[in-house]
Amino acid sequence: MKAIILAGGQSERFGEPKAFATINAQPFYKRIIDVLEATNMFNQIIISTNETLASQFEHDDVVVDDSKNKDKGPLAGIGSVIQRYESEELFFVISVDTPMITQKAISKLYQFMVEHLIEDQLDIAGFKEDGRAIPTIAFYSPHTLTYIQDALASGDYSLRRVYRQVQSDWLDVAAIDSPDYWYKNINYQQDLDSLQQDILNR
Template sequence: MKAIILAGGQSERFGKPKAFAQIDSQYFYKRIISVLEATNMFNQIIISTNEDLATQFDYEDIVIDDNQNKGKGPLAGICSVMNLYKNEELFFVISVDTPMITQKAISKLYQFMVEHLIEDQLDVAGFHEQGRPIPTLAFYSPHTLKTMNEALVSDDFSLKNVYSKVKSDWLSVDTIESPDYWYKNINYQQDLDSLQQDILNR
């Protein structure tokens, strides 16, 4: 099972690449790697990024988006990795701007996926917040790859265009007993400021 950290976005709203923003004096991407490693669930943790950022990571397992899929968002990042490892049984996807992910959340989602895998033939299992899926915090079966590749040559590169066409199910973020910032995206600098304040006050 492999983990994919999506870190190829332009981060225009944040003002600089979010992978290299810091929380508790640690880069977002390094914090996520540490949490993923601590689960002992993954045989490889891969950073999916673009060629402009690739050399800035202090990390070896980097996959750069395929040339023909540049600028096609998270979908391109996931596909670039999955196309390289077509025989892998499962992929966990997380966006680099979700730095407070916990081992507990990953393990609980994996358990949810496994429980539904055989009976429901589940292709995607992720979290949802009040019914809104979070597809950049989810497990993906390699069976989704065909649908992803089809989406990449369409005019709709959204992950919804993928998960709406395969078997997907979603676990409420409320089932994880952690401060609610564990799944929050950091989109703006003020989001990071608020997160740091929440951590201080917890």
């Protein structure tokens, strides 16, 4: 099983590449790698990014989006990695701007997917908040690749298009007994300031 850290966004709202922003003096991407490694679930952790940022990561496994899918968002990143490792049985996808992801959340979601895998033949299992899917914290089967490629070719680069076409199910974030910042995206500098304040107040 492989993990994909999506780190190819432009980070325009944040003002700098979010992958290299720090929490407790550690870059987001390195914190996520540490959490993924600590689960002992993955044989490889891959950073999916763009050609501008690729050389800046201190990590061996970096995949740059196919040139034909440049600037097509997280769908392109997921598709590029699955295509390269299509024989892999399962992929865990996590966005780099979710730096407080926990081992507990990953393990619980994996358990949720396995429980539903045989009966429902799930292709995607992710989290949801208030009924809204969070497809950037999710497990993807290689079966999704065809649908991802179709979406990229269609001009509709939304993850929603893909997860509505395959078998998907979603675990409520409330099932994870942790401070709720574990699944929150950091989109703006003030989001990071708020997160740091929340951590201090715990």
